[in-house]
Amino acid sequence: MAEPGASRTPPDLDISARDALADLLRSVADDEFVIGFWDSEWTGIAPMLEEDVATSSIAQDEIGHARALYELLATLTDDDADRIAFGRDADAYRHAALLDHARGDWAFSVARRWLYETADAVRLAALARSSWEPLAQLAGKMRREETYHRMHADVWLRRLSDAGPEVRQRLIDALTRLWPDAQAVFVPLAGEDQLLRHGLLPEPMGALHATWQAEVGPILALVVPDLPAAAPSIDGRTRHSDDFRWLHGQFTLVARSEVGATW
């Protein structure tokens, strides 16, 4: 076994590669963090008690994953995980446009969760092969937990698509509206060539995007027959909506109320 603490910081990386790795971590962590907070909005008001428990538990998982990723990011940037999570302006977050929408109704949340879980699974499978061991190990562990999220999303996608015309229509509307922004999970990163050269990211985002589309396309076609072709938009992780600004105001509320407080 390696010495405790060894290889936390990737060895022999120049600054530009380290910055690219930090960008990658920030994007994944922000995705998990923001979807976790949107999910937590269902606590107490989900359509049924079982879903109150399920969405709250999934939200706790996602925010926990974000925390572990922010801690890795903090070792790279010599920062503090809490400050990264709660101390940034809304514009500095790098979550995908898919996660920029407000919670919406239950069909909208199910549609988003399914699109996100399927995309996240493809991304995590790649990160589990990263040359940076702490990231590969964390991704490996996260994948085991995400199996349950994926199962939950699959069950609900199927249930709503079979639940009668109004429910099915709401699901179709949600998938249609979210589809272009879902591509943004795979926006190429600025320093991606550096990540690929060092094996930090084993496959380009473009290839992961193609893998995801090939996987979800046939399933989506059963629900929405005429989804248009879509590709990640270049500003898919940088433009943010008023919905997200509202959420940001909510999740930073406690941290802002007493800056630097410890507990």
Added chain:
Amino acid sequence: MVSAATHGARERRAWDALAQIPDPEIPAISLVDLGVIGDVSIDEEGRIAHVELLPTFVGCPAIEVMRHRIGERLTELGIADRVEVKVSFATPWTSERISEAGRERLRRSGFAPPVMTGGDGLDQLAVLPIAECPYCGSRNTTLDNPFGPTLCRAIYHCADCRQPFEQFKRV
């Protein structure tokens, strides 16, 4: 000069002490039986005790409580001048790490232990809802919710003794 025997004895004392610390969320089982202690190593001079903590779930809110209790307990015992607890995913915690004694303690306190299927893979087949009722032993049980009161617990119902129960999730 400290002999190798003393060095090993120190680590054994540490393991014994950790076996007395209950899991914060399911106090029936100890941290050692739960399998969350990956490794304990103490240098020959007894300067630093390194404890590797393997969380059951990445987002488990009890991690900090465990870390604190481990540090507190080993410091009290005077096993080393300093105790460092490091959270690690190098060996991912899986439900296969729960000891046989731990599985029995879970059962006795009303928790179905996770299904053992062997192997490292975790796909949708591996998390098929199978649980044995901890009260009557029946397998005539249904999964009510794969998500429960904590990240590591699922909720079941036994059709034979009509008792709801929780299962420690396979992960």
